[in-house]
Amino acid sequence: MRYGESTFDIIYLLFAITTGIVILIKRRDAIGRLMGFAALILGCGDAFHLVPRVLNYFVDRDFTAWLGFGKLVTSITMTIFYLLVFFLHTKLYDWKKNEKNAVMISLFFLTISRITICLMPGNRWLTGDGTMLWGILRNIPFVAIGVLIVVIYFQRRKENKNFKRMWLYVTLSFLFYLPVATVVSLLPMLGMLMLPKTVCYMLVLIIFLKESGNRENQSC
16 A cells, blocks of 8 residues: 555656646746646645655654645645636636636635635644644635636636646546545545545646647747
8 A cells, every 4th residue: 555655646746747847848938837837836735745645654753743734835835726727727718807807806815815724723734633624614715716717617618629628627636635635534544535636636737738739829
């Protein structure tokens, strides 16, 4: 189990970070920069949690604080990732100014709310004894962000063949993530859902890679 999960985590981190670098090299326009930085934030942010998790399997020391700190960092970087995914949508598709502003204001409010709740001491990140209540509270704005992202990509799913399943992968990632984020302390086996959740993120990165090869209408 520990070898399989550790190998999977390492492959994912290498894939995410490499994807970000490759996209930034291949495509230097606004769309390329958004996809590249989103991939890097995803990979580098998750590394704060997954690297201590891997080390915890093989090194005889207490990694509770490092794992908790890693979860905090990942919670914040994942929120920023989805903010970049929104701005990516505004570059991929035409938006009415008033609609764009309304969604952007909502996302900024939800992002600030999510990060603020994550930084509150009640989460007890470093001691590893956070409660289910705080797990639910910090994920309310995060789920709202996810719903907005799913809706806007679903609405335009037929306009870009590379992004036609983006809404589906984001939906599945949240469905796999939420049981882990809220009730895993009651049912530890639910932690296994993080594996298919990570696969969904890898599928999103594959979308980015495919789009990075589309050089039509690129501009610096």
